[in-house]
Amino acid sequence: MDEPSGSESTGMGPTPSGPSFVPWAPGPRDTPPIKPSPTPARPARSVAQRISRRANFISAGVILLVAIVVAAASFVAHFSDTHVGAPMRSKQLLPQISAQGDRIEFSTTEGSGQLILLRHTWVAYGQVPPTSGSYLRVEVELICDSGSVDYDPYNFQVFDQTGQLFETAVEGAGDAMLQTGTLHAGERVRGTVAFDMPRSEATLLMSDDSNQTVTALKVPD
Numbered sequence: 001m002d003e004p005s006g007s008e009s010t011g012m013g014p015t016p017s018g019p020s021f022v023p024w025a026p027g028p029r030d031t032p033p034i035k036p037s038p039t040p041a042r043p044a045r046s047v048a049q050r051i052s053r054r055a056n057f058i059s060a061g062v063i064l065l066v067a068i069v070v071a072a073a074s075f076v077a078h079f080s081d082t083h084v085g086a087p088m089r090s091k092q093l094l095p096q097i098s099a100q101g102d103r104i105e106f107s108t109t110e111g112s113g114q115l116i117l118l119r120h121t122w123v124a125y126g127q128v129p130p131t132s133g134s135y136l137r138v139e140v141e142l143i144c145d146s147g148s149v150d151y152d153p154y155n156f157q158v159f160d161q162t163g164q165l166f167e168t169a170v171e172g173a174g175d176a177m178l179q180t181g182t183l184h185a186g187e188r189v190r191g192t193v194a195f196d197m198p199r200s201e202a203t204l205l206m207s208d209d210s211n212q213t214v215t216a217l218k219v220p221d
Contacts, residue, residue, distance in 0.1 A: 106215035108208045111147020113183065115140060115206055117217050118190070122199050126172035130196045135172030138204055138219060141190045144183035150209050153178045156193045158202040158219065169196040 102117040118139040126135055136158065142151050153173065159165045170177060171194075178191025195202075202219045 102217065104215050104217055105145075106206070108147075108149065108214050110208075111149050111185070112145045113149045114143040114145065115215050115217060116143070117204065117219065120219050123172070126169075126174070126194070128171040130169070130172060132196050132198045134197070134199050135169060136195045136197055136199075136202060136219070137173065137192055138194070139176070139190065139192045140178065140204075141188060142183060143188040144185055146185050148185075149183045150181075151178065151183065151189060151191075152180045152209075153191070153193050155207045155209070157205045157207070158195045158197065159205070160197060160200045160202050164197075166195045166197045169194050172196060 103114055105114050106112065118141055120136065120138045122134050122136060124130065124134055138156075138158075140156075142149060153168050153170060156168055156178075157165055173192045173194040176190075176192045178189070178193055181189065183189060199221065201221045204217045204219050205213050206215050207213050
């Protein structure tokens, strides 16, 4: 049976209509999560520049440290060159030195006596050649006036005009070297003591057994 003309068909026609055919849209819960965009990698050139700056900083620090060390070393060397140590001098307070004659009296804790300078010579030979070029040989006489006086070649020293001190050099004394012993009142002894030193005016020191200087005499050049 034919449908009347002019009427709209409620069925499916060439163009669908109605709520069942509204285009689908996702619901709020069906929205897919938004993924964060990946962070772009830093250009290799930027990293290289940072490494280069760090290397330059380290190099500058090393150069500065080396400069400080070199400056300190230069200062120490300059100070050492311009501040030469003074020659060794006797730390003891020297007794009064005889300026007249060749004889002087002295006292120790054990007794008293006299030191006499008999003669002195300069020689360039000995049991061992002198390292300074010469030996000063001094012949002395010791007299005990009271108590007792000990004597020993190592109780003698000399210092030159600059204050440098020289110890006894037994290898330069020869056969008449002063021996070791003790004098009592009225006794005397003679002997030679020698010193390895350059030729100059000198001062002869005599000490006791406790290494305290008890007297001194000038030795002319």
